[in-house]
Amino acid sequence: MKKNAVVGQSGGPTAVINASLYGVAHEALNHKDSIGTIYGMINGIEGFLNNQIMDLAPLEESGELELIRTTPGSYLGSCRYKLPEDLTDPLYPQLFQRFEEYNIGYFFYIGGNDSMDTVSKLSRYAKKTGSSIRILGIPKTIDNDLVETDHTPGFGSAAKFVASSVREIAVDASVYDNKKSVTIVEIMGRHAGWLTAASALARKFDGDNPVLIYLPETSFNQDAFIEKVRSALEQTPNLVVCISEGIHDESGTFICEYSNAVGVDTFGHKMLTGSGKYLENLVKERLGVKVRSIELNVCQRCSSAMLSKTDHKEAMDAGAYGVKAALEGSTGNMVAFKRLDSDNYKIDYVLKDVNIICNQEKTVPIDWITDDGADVTEEFIAYAKPLIQGEVTVPMEDGVPKFAYRK
Amino acid sequence: MKKNAVVGQSGGPTAVINASLYGVAHEALNHKDSIGTIYGMINGIEGFLNNQIMDLAPLEESGELELIRTTPGSYLGSCRYKLPEDLTDPLYPQLFQRFEEYNIGYFFYIGGNDSMDTVSKLSRYAKKTGSSIRILGIPKTIDNDLVETDHTPGFGSAAKFVASSVREIAVDASVYDNKKSVTIVEIMGRHAGWLTAASALARKFDGDNPVLIYLPETSFNQDAFIEKVRSALEQTPNLVVCISEGIHDESGTFICEYSNAVGVDTFGHKMLTGSGKYLENLVKERLGVKVRSIELNVCQRCSSAMLSKTDHKEAMDAGAYGVKAALEGSTGNMVAFKRLDSDNYKIDYVLKDVNIICNQEKTVPIDWITDDGADVTEEFIAYAKPLIQGEVTVPMEDGVPKFAYRK
Numbered sequence: 001m002k003k004n005a006v007v008g009q010s011g012g013p014t015a016v017i018n019a020s021l022y023g024v025a026h027e028a029l030n031h032k033d034s035i036g037t038i039y040g041m042i043n044g045i046e047g048f049l050n051n052q053i054m055d056l057a058p059l060e061e062s063g064e065l066e067l068i069r070t071t072p073g074s075y076l077g078s079c080r081y082k083l084p085e086d087l088t089d090p091l092y093p094q095l096f097q098r099f100e101e102y103n104i105g106y107f108f109y110i111g112g113n114d115s116m117d118t119v120s121k122l123s124r125y126a127k128k129t130g131s132s133i134r135i136l137g138i139p140k141t142i143d144n145d146l147v148e149t150d151h152t153p154g155f156g157s158a159a160k161f162v163a164s165s166v167r168e169i170a171v172d173a174s175v176y177d178n179k180k181s182v183t184i185v186e187i188m189g190r191h192a193g194w195l196t197a198a199s200a201l202a203r204k205f206d207g208d209n210p211v212l213i214y215l216p217e218t219s220f221n222q223d224a225f226i227e228k229v230r231s232a233l234e235q236t237p238n239l240v241v242c243i244s245e246g247i248h249d250e251s252g253t254f255i256c257e258y259s260n261a262v263g264v265d266t267f268g269h270k271m272l273t274g275s276g277k278y279l280e281n282l283v284k285e286r287l288g289v290k291v292r293s294i295e296l297n298v299c300q301r302c303s304s305a306m307l308s309k310t311d312h313k314e315a316m317d318a319g320a321y322g323v324k325a326a327l328e329g330s331t332g333n334m335v336a337f338k339r340l341d342s343d344n345y346k347i348d349y350v351l352k353d354v355n356i357i358c359n360q361e362k363t364v365p366i367d368w369i370t371d372d373g374a375d376v377t378e379e380f381i382a383y384a385k386p387l388i389q390g391e392v393t394v395p396m397e398d399g400v401p402k403f404a405y406r407k
Numbered sequence: 408m409k410k411n412a413v414v415g416q417s418g419g420p421t422a423v424i425n426a427s428l429y430g431v432a433h434e435a436l437n438h439k440d441s442i443g444t445i446y447g448m449i450n451g452i453e454g455f456l457n458n459q460i461m462d463l464a465p466l467e468e469s470g471e472l473e474l475i476r477t478t479p480g481s482y483l484g485s486c487r488y489k490l491p492e493d494l495t496d497p498l499y500p501q502l503f504q505r506f507e508e509y510n511i512g513y514f515f516y517i518g519g520n521d522s523m524d525t526v527s528k529l530s531r532y533a534k535k536t537g538s539s540i541r542i543l544g545i546p547k548t549i550d551n552d553l554v555e556t557d558h559t560p561g562f563g564s565a566a567k568f569v570a571s572s573v574r575e576i577a578v579d580a581s582v583y584d585n586k587k588s589v590t591i592v593e594i595m596g597r598h599a600g601w602l603t604a605a606s607a608l609a610r611k612f613d614g615d616n617p618v619l620i621y622l623p624e625t626s627f628n629q630d631a632f633i634e635k636v637r638s639a640l641e642q643t644p645n646l647v648v649c650i651s652e653g654i655h656d657e658s659g660t661f662i663c664e665y666s667n668a669v670g671v672d673t674f675g676h677k678m679l680t681g682s683g684k685y686l687e688n689l690v691k692e693r694l695g696v697k698v699r700s701i702e703l704n705v706c707q708r709c710s711s712a713m714l715s716k717t718d719h720k721e722a723m724d725a726g727a728y729g730v731k732a733a734l735e736g737s738t739g740n741m742v743a744f745k746r747l748d749s750d751n752y753k754i755d756y757v758l759k760d761v762n763i764i765c766n767q768e769k770t771v772p773i774d775w776i777t778d779d780g781a782d783v784t785e786e787f788i789a790y791a792k793p794l795i796q797g798e799v800t801v802p803m804e805d806g807v808p809k810f811a812y813r814k
Contacts, residue, residue: 009582012582013578013579013582043583043584043585046585047585071578072575072578072579073575073578073579073581073582074582077581077582077583077584077585078582078583079583079585080583160806160807163806163807164711164712164807164808165706165710167807167808167810168479168480168706168709168710168711168808169705169706169709171420171478171479171480171709171810171812172420172479172480172705172708172709174480174484174812175416175419175420175480175481175484175485176450176484176485176486176487177450177484178450178453178454178484178486201805201806201807202807204810204812292705294702294704294705294706295701295702295704297701297702298576298579298701299572299575299576299701299706301579302575302576302578302579303572303575303712304571304575305571305710305712305713306712308806385805385806388805388806388807389805389806390806391803396798398608398792398795398796399567399570399608399715399792399795399796399797400567400570400571400574400608400609400795401571401574401575403574403578403611405578405581405611
């Protein structure tokens with residue numbers, strides 16, 4: 001008897017997490033000889049526990065699956081649900097009982113670190129109990145912080161969005177070039193600075209904005225920062241500085257916490273302003289120039305306007321590769337990317353042990369950051385540039401992007 | 408002897424202010440029989456006073472002018488410079504002396520309210536002194552707040568960016584649809600709510616997000632707002648609310664000022680958080696749900712990712728029309744748009760007295776806002792939808808948009 005498949009999405013959405021869903025669903029639907037029904041979990045493993053599932057085959061017939069391919073966000077809904085550490089927890093037999101009810105033989109989970117933790121636990125439980133369900137992870141995160149893979153789907157499009165937006169912000173900032181100004185752009189990434197580093201791709205020429213880039217991989221010294229800004233303003237009167245939301249001082253205190261220590265809102269709550277806002281005030285106070293701060297915010301992970309064709313294709317292919325690997329017997333693995341040739345960008349899809357991947361974080365190598373901690377090196381540029389290449393045409397309706405959504 | 412032309416840009420940039428610069432330059436270069444050199448003022452009238460000008464003809468030869476067409480921001484640089492009210496001020500003869508030195512016969516100024524004030528003063532001074540210089544305004548503002556014109560270049564692209572971004576934010580917000588949440592999006596527009604109203608174009612179906620939209624044209628009641636949010640959450644668990652940065656209470660106090668009254672940063676400065684941040688805390692306090700606020704920020708006016716083809720074409724055509732009008736003898740006017748047919752969108756380019764336009768503000772008609780002040784009507788949708796239609800392909804280089812810039 002043919003087994004069914006189930007696919008879920010988990011953690012924060014990206015611009016291409018649905019491309020991976022498309023990849024899984026489309027490939028699985030191409031294997032009707034081996035796979036029965038292809039289910040989607042609504043709101044990940046949490047929804048699945050509550051029997052929230054849907055049959056994905058009708059989406060292909062209706063054309064909705066094609067639209068899902070270019071829709072940002074998690075079409076199936078997401079969850080942040082951590083499975084118990086203890087594999088003897090009664091939740092596990094309950095879950096696998098549910099798998100049996102739906103005759104699941106293949107389980108695909110698209111997500112980042114935490115989602116790979118789910119894949120790890122389920123596959124270990126399956127092994128322990130002799131279950132034949134094949135359990136695979138499909139990577140996804142704009143943070144690019146998964147180990148054992150050259151990069152992750154979602155990063156390329158977010159990096160392209162960051163680079164484009166910072167280039168536009170720099171153009172905007174330069175219109176009053178007869179007056180000095182500082183624009184501080186705060187970019188997502190609490191512990192890993194990959195996305196902030198991608199702002200270097202915004203430069204139109206050597207020495208162009210963003211002149212200063214600060215990642216959370218090194219510690220941030222406020223006095224040194226002010227001196228850097230002061231000196232950079234001599235060359236670049238309309239200075240753009242990019243900082244990661246997670247920059248911190250030597251003791252590990254986040255820069256944004258400096259501000260929170262004092263501000264209190266009308267309700268007596270601490271004012272949760274970001275690092276950018278704090279540094280805006282710091283620069284204003286110390287240098288007396290015009291300053292503004294900008295948070296790129298969730299648009300970094302949900303904008304469909306700057307899909308990288310490379311990233312988009314890899315996201316689809318990663319999903320499809322996962323299905324093929326499962327059919328060939330793989331379980332307990334995550335689909336990963338291996339870069340074959342640095343000069344002529346090319347990757348291979350490989351499988352990596354998910355137990356090594358989950359709960360680890362890959363940060364930007366220290367030697368890809370300049371000694372003064374205020375820029376990235378050519379090695380980073382060479383690494384990141386291929387990932388943002390190419391554009392994807394998103395279908396439009398009435399002047400805005402057309403997206404798929406569950407009715 | 409042929410006269411020369413000079414064109415300048417002033418005020419905040421938009422995504423298509425350079426399309427108007429292209430329109431002026433391209434059209435003027437097509438009239439070499441009547442117009443000599445075509446100068447660009449660097450940093451508007453302020454730079455011109457300091458002899459900061461450039462010849463635009465070489466830009467056409469080098470292909471740079473073509474690139475300027477799709478570059479956001481003010482290629483020539485901008486200024487915020489108010490000419491003296493008193494036309495007997497010595498600055499005027501000084502300026503007109505400079506016009507004479509450069510043999511200027513045609514003066515084009517691309518900008519909003521304040522820039523039209525410059526056009527008004529210069530044209531009145533010219534009339535008073537019998538100068539033959541023809542002085543024309545080309546409209547530009549994302550705020551869409553100029554009177555005597557159906558709409559302004561810049562608004563359509565900003566509206567398309569707002570509608571697209573809000574649609575994407577709504578998709579992003581909906582991924583945890585098993586948990587209630589409120590997302591507050593703060594949109595530019597201090598006094599006129601046109602751009603905030605454009606967020607209504609983000610809806611995929613009736614009743615879709617953004618469910619609540621608040622403009623500065625009506626007064627904002629915090630208690631009524633909380634009740635609206637509470638009730639909307641019953642239908643839409645992941646609620647998106649769009650507010651104008653300029654929302655204010657009945658007495659005219661900006662909502663953001665409520666927050667500033669208490670927050671103080673490390674340096675003893677008032678914390679300048681926006682209305683969105685204030686309402687984020689208010690909703691959290693009163694309803695205890697998950698809330699976040701997002702400022703769309705300067706990307707609204709500088710993103711090239713969501714250029715409206717309609718807006719882009721009209722911006723170019725407005726520039727070209729201004730040149731033709733000047734050659735036919737017009738002065739003291741602004742190029743304006745007259746909508747001919749509401750059902751089948753079509754406009755005529757017309758000339759309007761700049762003295763009536765400057766220093767006035769056109770706000771959203773009160774009868775285009777629903778009685779509860781929390782949405783816009785179908786009339787607004789019918790008005791705005793044609794303005795965001797069509798896409799423009801921006802040239803790319805190395806994965807990011809390629810922009811023109813002064814070397």
